[in-house]
Amino acid sequence: MKHLRFLNKHFYKYKWWIIPGVFFVVISNIFGVIPAQVIGHAFNLITENIQIYGLFNGFDRQQLVYDIFSYSLFYFGMLVLLLYLLRGLFLFFMRQTLILMSRHIEFDMKNEIYAHYQKLSMGFYRRNNTGDLMNRATEDVNRVRMYVGPAIMYAINTIVLFLLIISAMYSVNAKLATFSLLPLPALVIIIYMVNTKINQKSEQIQEQLSSLSSFVQERFSGIRVIKSYVRENYTRKIFAQESENYKESSMSLVRVQALFYPTMLLLVGLSTILTVYIGGEQVLDGSITAGNIAEFIVYVTQLTFPVTMLGWVTTLIQRASASQKRINEFLELQPDIQSGDLAIDNFKGNIRFENVSFTYPDTGITALKDLNFEIKSGQFVAIIGRTGSGKSTLANLIMRMYDTDQGTIYVDEKPLPSVQLQPYRNHIGFVPQEVFLFSDHIYNNIAFGLDSTTDEQVEQAAKDAAVYHNIKGFELGFQTMLGERGITLSGGQKQRVSIARALIKSPQLLIFDDCLSAVDTRTEEEILQNLGRVMHKKTSILIAHRISTIQKADLIIVLDKGSVAEKGTHKELLAVNGIYEEMYRNQLLEEEKKSL
Template identity: 50%
Template sequence: MKHLATLNKYFVKYKWRFLTGLTCTAVSIVFSVFQPIMVRQIFDLLAQNLDNYNLLSDTGLKAAFRGQFTSVLAFYGVSILLFALLSGFFLYLQRQSLIVMSRYIEYDLKNEIYQHYQLLDLNFFKMHRTGDLMSRITEDVSRVRMYVGPAIMYATRTIFMIVIVVYLMIDVNPLLTLYTLSPLPVLALIIYYVNHIIHRKSERIQSQLSNITSIAQESYSGIRVIKSYVQEEDSIKHFEQASEAYKISSVSLAKTDALFQPSMALMIGLSVVITIFIGGIQVIHGTITVGNLAEFVIYVNMLMFPFFSIGMVASMIQRAAASQQRLNEFLDIKPAITDYPGAVNMDIKGEVVFKNVSFTYPHTGIQAIKNFNLTVKAGEKVAVIGRTGSGKSTLAQLLIRMYDPQEGEVLLDQQNIRQVKLESLRSQISYVPQDVFLFSDTIQNNIRFGTPEANPETVRKAARQASVEKDILNFTEGFDTVVGERGVTLSGGQKQRISIARGLIKDPNLLVFDDCLSAVDARTEKEIIGNLYAYLKEKTAIIITHRIFALFEFDKIIVLDEGKIIETGTHNELLALNGYYAELYARQQSGEEETVIE
């Protein structure tokens, strides 16, 4: 139960629903236990008056006796029906309180998990698969809901029923009660043993279910690659293997669950046999009445469902504990990137300084930046060029605090960015990533994703600056066109330009473009660069690229290699050095000439 203890805060939050449910449970059981008491009284009444009735001659006295006796039986019958209705009514209120409470807790728990996901740092998402994240917020939460709802409801009803019924049984005849309940210790041992098995198997099942979800999610996202390489059969086999493992574990758990019902049926049946046998002997000796025996048999049958539900509740609790343990694994993770104590909001003007910065990716151990130093004055346009893996994108990630450097510091307007609130920092920097992501929404909403208050004219202006307005207007629905998942209905260049428009619409003082023109043609690239040159006139811009934009007058160009600056200067200065930059420029010019010749 230690894993489920984290849910206690929700029971406190919904304490009135919880307490109402418990109260209704107790009241419902109280009304239900009146029924066997009345049955006892009826049997005893029959036993006491049957002989007297047979002694009466067939006279008016016998008819009057029969009529009076019938009226008494009718009264008991109506009373039993009334108590059954009252018991059912409070049972209804019990379900309304506890089951509805469980739905509220499910809602709160899903929101808590989702909000926690949003706070976790980028490294967390690189270390965990999307399918696993989805499985935990859906399947695991559903299993936890079965604990806070049905399991709690059945458990409380079972406890109240056992306590009240056993008390009444002891009040009637302690010795017969002892004989009747004698099989229960064996049942307790069975439950204790099977619970451990269920918990272990539930953990394995939930892990395998997460694996299935992850495989399916990856297959759906990469369906074009699968079809392109004709790997449908291998993909199917991979999924079947995961499903087979899940099936085997699920069947094994179902077999374990199946032990409960026969075991408890055997124990309950044994209790009934003992009750009738021992009780019959006591009736013969006059220790108890026939009504007492009938009452005991009804009590044993009333205990049947509570004892049956013990197995069901135990299974629910063990599955919920396994699921909550998985949820706690993520909920206990503290985000590495948070607002530092004393962090403030600030207006960013655009000066950027990397001071002796070194950074190693925690999930791979690869050192991306080594003792890096760079100063970008407010309003400057700086290009960062280098081979793949040279550390270019890492600079952008550090600047918007997706990661924090292990050594050194990053300054914005002479302020360490760790002392700036994350919301203030990221809302004032436009970052256009290399990996373009579009949501399954309209193009207009994708462009104004970071500025939902932007009006349609502002959206069109941003699209125009990103040289994508004409493409959008050619669509049937224009800016109201709904793109597919991850923008699958658009070309790579269109997605990149929409992503650029999303960054431009924020109109910040500092912009970071991370190789965001790799999928556009040369003509569109020149058009975008021309628009950006005018747009960025008074702004600070860091443009990360593997291409050389000769038409863009950068204040500074730095060339990275293995996390260090190997060349720096203007375009002409770097060409004069006749180093890596000059070599790249020559290859690029040669490639463009070959393209023209073709």
């Protein structure tokens, strides 16, 4: 239960739902117990009036006895009906308070989990797969909701009903009450054991379901690759095996559950037999009436459901505790990246690396080593290097997706970790290497970075990214709906829409992480010309592989194995005859081969 203490704050918040709910539980159970006593009196009335009716056999008064008897039965029948209607009414109120409260708590928890996910750093998402994150925010929260709603409701209902029925039974006859309740402890133990087994198998099923969901989600995301490599049958076989494992676990659970109901009916039947047998002896002794036996049978029947619920509630609590533990594991995590306190109101875009090194904590790979350079405000700076030289890592450090292991990055001469994080990122336009577009209209994808935009702003951003004419060529234009991850568009179009999304912010610092790779040279030149106009007197950092892209840069930094190998202008680096000059010569040879 210690993991479920997290929910106490929600219970306190909705205490004015819980208190009336408990009151309705008590009232509904009172109206559920009284009918048994009415039925007992009715049964006594029947037995007594049958004898009286027989005594007046052949007399005129026999019809009067019959009329009184019929009226009394009708009265008792209507009374029982009224009591059950009142019970149903208060059961409705009970569910309207406690079950609705659980839905409110579910809503709050999902929002809290999602908000916390948003705060966690990039390292967290590298360590956890999407399927597991989804399950904790959906399946696990649903399990917790079953605890805060049905489990608590039925637990309170069971306790109240037990107290009312047992006190009523012992007030009539202690011996008969003891024998009637004799099988129930055994039933509780068996139900607990069976439900524990059910819970264990349910946990296995939940894990396999999570694995199955992750598998399906990943395959749907990579459907292009699957079709390109003609691996549909292969993935179908893997899915069939995963489904088979899930089916076997589910069938095993069903077999265990199949033992539950026959066992329950057996013990309830035994309790009824004891009630009739011991009650019959008590009637012969004159201790109780025949109506009391009928009353006790109703009580035993009423206790069957709460006893069954006791095992079910135990299972719900166990499952909710396990799920809440999983949820707490993430909610207790603190972001690796904590926002600083320094305001950065007039951001100029001056970036300085001082002895910066970085190693990825998950893999232990050292991406950058002892970097020292400065990007001055208003400069167009290009970062180039071979694959794996640390270019994208450098961009992530400037965005502060990660913190440096050693050294410091200064932003306008302020240490980056001390700067307020969200205002700083609001000044940056970032186009990642792996373009991601949302399943939304093109218009909304471009306008994503701003709270409010005009059509003119969106269209101008599309023009600056050289994608305007492509979009207007679609039947629905900017209202064209994109598939998942922008699958509707070509690679170059996706890159340019992503560029438009960055440009619409009019950022003070623009970072392009090799986002022109799928764009032809003519379109690339158009985009770069537009950038020169849009980013005039603003800082631009362009990470690229093609040297033709960066020849006009004010400063070119060449990375090699995580270190700054060379830096300077295009002409200066060619004169050095180093890595840059070699890359330039190789690219010229590639272009000559293509022209042939």
